[in-house]
Each structure stands twice: as structure tokens, then as C-alpha cells.
Amino acid sequence: MLVNQLFNYIISNTNLPSEGIKNTVSLLNEDCTIPFISRYRKERTGNLDEVQIGEIVKYKEQFEALEKRKTSILKAIEEQGELTPELQKKINDTSDLITLEDLYLPFKKKRKTKAETARKNGLEPLAKIIMTQNVSGLSSIALKYIKGEITSEEEALEGARHIISEWINERTDVRNSLRRQLERFAVIATKVVKSKADDEKAQKFRDYFDWNESLSRIPSHRLLAILRATSEGFLRMKIEIDDEKALYKIEERIIRSNNECAAQIKLAIEDAYKRLLFPALSNETLGIAKEKADQTAIEVFAKNLKQLLLGSPLGEKRVLAIDPGIRSGCKIVCLDAQGGLKHNETIYPHPPKNDATGAIKKISTLVEAYKIDAIAIGNGTASRETETIIRRIHFNRDIQVFVVSEAGASIYSASKIARDEFPNYDVTVRGSVSIGRRLQDPLAELVKIDAKSIGVGQYQHDVDQSKLKSSLDITVELCVNAVGVNINTASTSLLSYVSGIGPKLAENIVAYRDDQGAFTSRNNIKKVPRLGGKAFEQAAGFLRIKEAKNPLDDSSVHPESYSVVQQMAKDQSVAVSELIGNKTILQKIKAEQYCNENIGLPTLKDILKELEKPGLDIREEAKVFTFNQNIKTITDLHEGQLLPGIVNNITNFGCFVDVGIKESGLIHISNLADAYVSDVSEHVHLHQQIIVKVLDVDVARKRIQLKLYK
Known part of the structure; x- marks a missing residue:
């Protein structure tokens, strides 16, 4: 039952084929890694790529977190003796965390509240009477509740309203109605803290000293900038909507009469809105916007990091x-x-x-x-x-x-x-x-550094740090495995990102290498302490051994497929070493002839492609670049100049370019092409050598506006 729910959850969020999802989840449960699955299990996944498999991983983890929260909530409500079959079904059928938390809200342990105090003073029956909206003489009824801490009719009615406010706050339909208002119409508004307006550090946020913008449309970099400026004390920020409209939407759901009870409920609605609903749900809406901004920023960072890690290597040169x-x-x-x-x-x-x-x-x-x-x-x-x-x-x-x-x-x-x-x-x-x-080798060296410190992306210190780390770790892992690793020269840091290895096994590999000497075959890898069959299966295809006796050990052909290659060579009456790199012979081989229950056409095509150029580095070769030698400082720049530059950072709003001086220039997204640009990365990539045109130079603010020339 739960397994089917998992598959349905992933399908509804990805639109990927159900069989591919089912088999991918099965492989993940067998502790297979994304690089291994995408490279060596294409038949089982239906040829899903690493991005699609990553999506399955993400939604699998979301589903598991949701189920864990459901279990916790059901246990808590059951311990209170409040769990009914209807409520249990509602909780079990919930497919998102927000709805789940709304269902739990009435049963959540609260710190001392005004409503709780009112209940202790015996005012809940009065609140229920008011909510019927069909009694008259409410004043005389309220007088009956004057006792103990309650000394007046107004105190009795006020206490009852606090209870009603809490009920309104806990109504799912009311919360969802206000959520829709916030989703569609919320505005984020900022004002500068006057005492900080002249602070030098505040100047980079000057554009937001008096700002308002639709929260649903604000770009990620702008929201993150505003949130940083707020946290640093330079701005005051608030979320705004049309309060009157929001109150009316709530009132029409609850008020059914036009009497004394309705008047009290109207006051309770206003109190619930101002004190409970709006603060909580505006924060929730801002939190969701922040999550989206984080995700966008993390995606930009990961994309930049990938380009940086796969930067052009010079190779084994002195x-x-x-x-x-x-x-x-x-x-x-x-x-x-x-x-x-x-x-x-x-x-x-x-x-x-x-x-x-x-x-x-x-x-x-x-x-x-x-x-x-x-x-x-x-x-x-x-x-x-x-x-x-x-x-x-x-x-x-x-x-x-x-x-x-x-x-x-x-x-x-x-x-x-x-x-x-x-x-x-x-x-x-x-x-x-x-x-x-x-x-x-940029990849081999940069894996030793915390990815956040490499300096590509936007607001990396402001986003969710656990999500950022997870995304960057996956990016590094995919890059390392896409290139492959020479096991006899790789550092512990580089080896730790190889599929199935990790930090401890990486240390063991290096220790074994130092003690026993260089590995001479992939089979030797099995001798490393604590490197079992599963780790070998996941890692072997990504580890290279130069000048090995078996030439396949220096290729991305997995050892589990060696027998197929040997059969291909035998059928062509050549040795495996003669088959490798021999395009004439390889073109004669019909991949379909070698399909069986263990190996399919996608993998066979990959093998033949690899045999043409075994161990080929997917990265471009490093190229020498020379800046304009006449440009030394920002004062040497002027409008209209054409300059060579190197893209050194990419954001959603454009890219920054090093033109050979201390300050990098910005090519705004609108200046990347004459047509509309939706994705900066479709036009430039990190460390790309380009020609730019200088549009504007602001020496005082140290800002340079550029246009992509070619």
C-alpha cells in the first residue's frame, strides 16, 4: 500500500514513466548511486538520465519525510485520545506537509494562550452559544459567566471571542482562503532604517530603501538581497495584502446572521486575522517564497559549480x-x-x-x-x-x-x-x-575545497545550508564520475566522491596504495580493506588504471561487461587490445546480437562508443587567454570599448566578466542578446572567453555595465 503511494507521489510530481520510477526506487533501495544507475542500469530505468533520477531521489525523500511526520502526528493525537477513524483517514490521505500541519493544529500542544485562559475560566460554553448565531439577549447570557477571574460582562465576551478566534484560526478552509489571497496578492514592502541609511555597507542595498513588489513575482536574487539587508539591520520589511478584502472573505464563510452574535464573531474574526492568521500565514508565504528563491539560487550555484569543475584541464604537464x-x-x-x-x-x-x-x-x-x-x-x-x-x-x-x-x-x-x-x-x-x-586538473584540485568557498553563484550563505550542501555534493559526485578517476594518482578527496566509495573507503584505498604500491588491475581493488562487493560494483566503472594488463581497466566499460567485449573481439578474430580504438572493426559489430537478459541495447551502445575512444576526457583542453594590456584599472574603461573577458560568475540576472582589472563587469540578462533571454546559461558558461562591449562605467560605485559582443 505504502509502496504504491510512493510511486503515485513521484509520478504526480515528475510525470516520469511508472516502470522507470519503480525500478529506480528499487535500485536506490539497494544502495545504488545516481551515477551508477544512470550509467550502468539504463535498461532497468528506461534510459533515465542523472537529472531525472535525481528528481526521483528528491521526491522519494520528500515522501519519506511526509510519512515520518504523519506517524509522529498520529501518535501524538492518539495519546491525547482524540484520534477518530475519520481523522486518521484524512491524515493518511494527505499528500502535502502544509495540509498535514493544518489537520494537526487543533491538537498541537500550545504554550499558554488567551483561548486556553478563557477555557479555564469556563467561557467555552459561551463561545459555543455565540457561534450558533441564533440567540437573543446575549448580554444577559454573558452575565451568567461572571465568576472567579471574570468580573464583567465585557471580560466574559472578550474571553469567548478569544476561544472563537482560535477556532477560526484552526479552520482549514479559512487558512486556505487566506493562503490563496497571499499567494496571489501579497506584496513585499521595505523601508530603510533611517539610522543606517548612510552606512557604507547599506549602500549596496540602496535600491531597496523604499521598495515594494509582488511577492509571487519577485526574482530570487532580489528576495534574497532584501532578506539579507533585513537580517543585517539595514531594512525593515513587511508583507502586505488588502486586509479589508481578506477579512470579508473570512466573514462570508462564517457569519450567517445580523445580530449580537454576528457582531461578536466579527470582532473575533478581526482578532484572529490580526493576531493569529495573518502573522502565521504571511510568514508561511514568505517562507515558501524563500524556499523557491533558495532553490533557484542553489540551482544556479550547482550549474556554475558543474561548469567550474568540468573546466579545461592542462593535463599532465610540468x-x-x-x-x-x-x-x-x-x-x-x-x-x-x-x-x-x-x-x-x-x-x-x-x-x-x-x-x-x-x-x-x-x-x-x-x-x-x-x-x-x-x-x-x-x-x-x-x-x-x-x-x-x-x-x-x-x-x-x-x-x-x-x-x-x-x-x-x-x-x-x-x-x-x-x-x-x-x-x-x-x-x-x-x-x-x-x-x-x-x-x-581543476576537478581534482577543487574537490578539496568546500564548494561554498569557490565563489560562484549568488547569496550562497543565505540559502538553506543543508539543501545547498546536498545539491553541491551531488553535483561534485556527478562531475567526478562523469570524468572518471585514476585510482593510482587520485587524492583521498577525489576518491571520496567516486560512486560507492565515500571518505572512509577513500582513505583505505590511499593507505593500501601507499603500502602495497600502485593498483595493476581493477580486480586488485577488491583487496582494499572494507571494500566489499557492493562498493566494487558501484565504483569499478568509474576508476581507471593506466597501463593495466587488461586495457578495459582504463575505460568506462564496467567489469560486469568485460565478457561481452571479449566475445565481440573473439567474433571479429582479434584480441581485445586490437578491438579498442579500431573504428573500422567496431563499425562492423551489431550491438543487437549481444543483447541478453543481463545487458540491453543502451548499455551495448555505450560500450561500443567507449571502445572507440576509451578513457576520453569529456572536458575541453585549456586555452591561453590574454587581457587587453592597456586596461589596468576601472578608470581606463570608457563607453564603447571592445574588450576580451572571461565569464567568472553566472546569476539569474546576468553574468559577471573579468576584463583584467579588480572589478568584474556585469552583462545584464537583457544585454546577452538582442532577443529575449530566459536562461543566462544558454548564452554563456563559466570561464568562457568572450568579447564584451562597455556600456557604462560608474567609477564611484565601482560598477561596470557590459554587453555581450561575441
């Missing part, structure tokens, strides 16, 4: 990395092709020492000594000045020079991961190593 600085000097490290630290020191090409000649000589010497292939320069303070000096050097070989984002490098350099990797070096050296490794 790198000299520079963390630029002025007074403290530029920290230099030399890395081998695998990212190993070979040398570090500091040069002082900038003020106050101005030893550019010595710096040039030192870098030239290091490039020769360590056979450097590329130079990585961090994009922080003194980046442009350092790049200018580097480009003055005449090397004896072709040296590529890259400017690399430093975002989060300081977080990594002070982390336990960095201390464990480089216990004998300080944070400046670790930071430089991170910059160099980011050029070699």
Missing part, C-alpha cells in the same frame, strides 16, 4: 605556479606533471623592492631547471603586474602562460587536507600549489 603579491612578494612553486611539489621560493618584482630583473632571471632559471611546460598565475592582487613581467621573458621553449582563479585557494591552504599533504610548508606555499594544480 607547471610553475605563482601566487602574486606586492609587499610580501610572489610565491613560486614548481610542480611535476603529477602535481608533486619540486621547488618553492619567493621573488620580489613589485614595490617596495622592485627587483623585476632578479625575478625574471630566477623564473628563467627555474623554467629550464624543471623543464616547465606552462606558467599559472593567480588572479588576485598584483596578478596583471606579474603577468606583464612574465610575458617580457624570452624562454628557450614555447611556454604557455595562464591566469588562474584563486577563489577558495586560501581556504584550501589552511585546511586539514592541505596540512596533511604538505605538513612541512606554510599556507603561502600550499596556496601556490593549489593554483598550479588547478591548471593541471
Whole structure:
């Protein structure tokens, strides 16, 4: 019964095929991961992709949370002796949390309320009499309740109204009516806190000093900005609707007469609305709007993070990395092709020492000594000045020079991961190593940093942190598994995101590798302590072993399908090694001939595609980029200039572009194309190299407005 309810719940929220949902849920219950299911169980899911499987996971978790809450509520009501078969059915049939909480509201334990005090004073019978709306002489009836704490007719009527107010507040139809009013017509209004109006930190919220907007239409970034400004004490915010209309809607549901009772009920409605209903439901509506804003911001962040993690790697090349600085000097490290630290020191090409000649000589010497292939320069303070000096050097070989984002490098350099990797070096050296490794392989290096610290997205510290972490963890996991991992060189951090592995098994793999030497086959992986059959099944296809005896161990072909590949090779009268990469032979193979009860056409097509180019990196190659060397500060910009730039952040309202100065420029969504743009990511992606046109420069506010040129 409950299983069917789960399937129906997911179907109603996703419109995915029922058989695919059923099998996906079954696989999830078997502890299969999203990357594994989407890559190696396509026959069972009906070829659902990772996004669709992620939706199933989300609604499965929502349903389970709802059922857990139902169980808790039923138990609480039963303990009160108030659970009837009708109420139990209503609760069991509920499919959303808000309705469920409304049903529970009358039975919820409350702190001391005005209604509870009135009941203790014996006024509930009077409240019931008033609600009949068919008595006369209400004053004389109220006099009968003057006793104990109640000393007057007005106190008796007031107490009765408090009870009626609570009844009205607990009515589901009344709450839903007000919810609809709030959903359709609520306005969010803000005013600046006058004493903070001139605060420098408040200026970034200046647009909202006197603002109002429909809550249902406000963009996520604007709502999050307003909420942040409110929490920081710069704004006062409130939710508003037409109170008279809202009260009328409630009155027409309850008042059926035009007598003394109706007058008392009208007062009770006004009290319920002002004291109970509106505060609770306006907060609920704002909370729902915040949830939607959070979700939008989280989706933007996850999309940006994916683009960043799948950024172009330079590959296994020897790198000299520079963390630029002025007074403290530029920290230099030399890395081998695998990212190993070979040398570090500091040069002082900038003020106050101005030893550019010595710096040039030192870098030239290091490039020769360590056979450097590329130079990585961090994009922080003194980046442009350092790049200018580097480009003055005449090397004896072709040296590529890259400017690399430093975002989060300081977080990594002070982390336990960095201390464990480089216990004998300080944070400046670790930071430089991170910059160099980011050029070699952005994914492998960035997984070591808390994703929130990477600096892409909008208002990441204001959204629901548990939902943000969950979304970003899934994003990192999908990226790592999409690329695949060399088990013999991967860090613990990178391995921990491989399907089925996790932090503890990752530590065990690295410890086993350090003790026993490099893995020579995927079968060797089974020898890692505590890595059982299930973990091996989930992980094996995503782990690569270079120069293995079996060439399939360096591909995304899962070991469970090796026999099929061997049969294909046998049928073509070649060895497996001769089959791999041989497009002529592979094109002769008819995938349909190898279908059986364990392997279907989708997986077979994936296998043949992989055999054409085994272990192919899905990421683009890194490309050198050069900023306009004449642009040093914001004062060098003027309207109409065309400049090269790199997209360094994407939001719902546009994208930010690094044009080689401290301040990033904004391409508003309206300036991304001549036609209407609904999704910024359809026009640009993170770290994309573009040409922009300068539209406006506000030096005082350090704002640059740009237009996408090409």
C-alpha cells in the first residue's frame, strides 16, 4: 500500500514513466548511486538520465519525510485520545506537509494562550452559544459567566471571542482562503532604517530603501538581497495584502446572521486575522517564497559549480605556479606533471623592492631547471603586474602562460587536507600549489575545497545550508564520475566522491596504495580493506588504471561487461587490445546480437562508443587567454570599448566578466542578446572567453555595465 503511494507521489510530481520510477526506487533501495544507475542500469530505468533520477531521489525523500511526520502526528493525537477513524483517514490521505500541519493544529500542544485562559475560566460554553448565531439577549447570557477571574460582562465576551478566534484560526478552509489571497496578492514592502541609511555597507542595498513588489513575482536574487539587508539591520520589511478584502472573505464563510452574535464573531474574526492568521500565514508565504528563491539560487550555484569543475584541464604537464603579491612578494612553486611539489621560493618584482630583473632571471632559471611546460598565475592582487613581467621573458621553449582563479585557494591552504599533504610548508606555499594544480586538473584540485568557498553563484550563505550542501555534493559526485578517476594518482578527496566509495573507503584505498604500491588491475581493488562487493560494483566503472594488463581497466566499460567485449573481439578474430580504438572493426559489430537478459541495447551502445575512444576526457583542453594590456584599472574603461573577458560568475540576472582589472563587469540578462533571454546559461558558461562591449562605467560605485559582443 505504502509502496504504491510512493510511486503515485513521484509520478504526480515528475510525470516520469511508472516502470522507470519503480525500478529506480528499487535500485536506490539497494544502495545504488545516481551515477551508477544512470550509467550502468539504463535498461532497468528506461534510459533515465542523472537529472531525472535525481528528481526521483528528491521526491522519494520528500515522501519519506511526509510519512515520518504523519506517524509522529498520529501518535501524538492518539495519546491525547482524540484520534477518530475519520481523522486518521484524512491524515493518511494527505499528500502535502502544509495540509498535514493544518489537520494537526487543533491538537498541537500550545504554550499558554488567551483561548486556553478563557477555557479555564469556563467561557467555552459561551463561545459555543455565540457561534450558533441564533440567540437573543446575549448580554444577559454573558452575565451568567461572571465568576472567579471574570468580573464583567465585557471580560466574559472578550474571553469567548478569544476561544472563537482560535477556532477560526484552526479552520482549514479559512487558512486556505487566506493562503490563496497571499499567494496571489501579497506584496513585499521595505523601508530603510533611517539610522543606517548612510552606512557604507547599506549602500549596496540602496535600491531597496523604499521598495515594494509582488511577492509571487519577485526574482530570487532580489528576495534574497532584501532578506539579507533585513537580517543585517539595514531594512525593515513587511508583507502586505488588502486586509479589508481578506477579512470579508473570512466573514462570508462564517457569519450567517445580523445580530449580537454576528457582531461578536466579527470582532473575533478581526482578532484572529490580526493576531493569529495573518502573522502565521504571511510568514508561511514568505517562507515558501524563500524556499523557491533558495532553490533557484542553489540551482544556479550547482550549474556554475558543474561548469567550474568540468573546466579545461592542462593535463599532465610540468607547471610553475605563482601566487602574486606586492609587499610580501610572489610565491613560486614548481610542480611535476603529477602535481608533486619540486621547488618553492619567493621573488620580489613589485614595490617596495622592485627587483623585476632578479625575478625574471630566477623564473628563467627555474623554467629550464624543471623543464616547465606552462606558467599559472593567480588572479588576485598584483596578478596583471606579474603577468606583464612574465610575458617580457624570452624562454628557450614555447611556454604557455595562464591566469588562474584563486577563489577558495586560501581556504584550501589552511585546511586539514592541505596540512596533511604538505605538513612541512606554510599556507603561502600550499596556496601556490593549489593554483598550479588547478591548471593541471581543476576537478581534482577543487574537490578539496568546500564548494561554498569557490565563489560562484549568488547569496550562497543565505540559502538553506543543508539543501545547498546536498545539491553541491551531488553535483561534485556527478562531475567526478562523469570524468572518471585514476585510482593510482587520485587524492583521498577525489576518491571520496567516486560512486560507492565515500571518505572512509577513500582513505583505505590511499593507505593500501601507499603500502602495497600502485593498483595493476581493477580486480586488485577488491583487496582494499572494507571494500566489499557492493562498493566494487558501484565504483569499478568509474576508476581507471593506466597501463593495466587488461586495457578495459582504463575505460568506462564496467567489469560486469568485460565478457561481452571479449566475445565481440573473439567474433571479429582479434584480441581485445586490437578491438579498442579500431573504428573500422567496431563499425562492423551489431550491438543487437549481444543483447541478453543481463545487458540491453543502451548499455551495448555505450560500450561500443567507449571502445572507440576509451578513457576520453569529456572536458575541453585549456586555452591561453590574454587581457587587453592597456586596461589596468576601472578608470581606463570608457563607453564603447571592445574588450576580451572571461565569464567568472553566472546569476539569474546576468553574468559577471573579468576584463583584467579588480572589478568584474556585469552583462545584464537583457544585454546577452538582442532577443529575449530566459536562461543566462544558454548564452554563456563559466570561464568562457568572450568579447564584451562597455556600456557604462560608474567609477564611484565601482560598477561596470557590459554587453555581450561575441
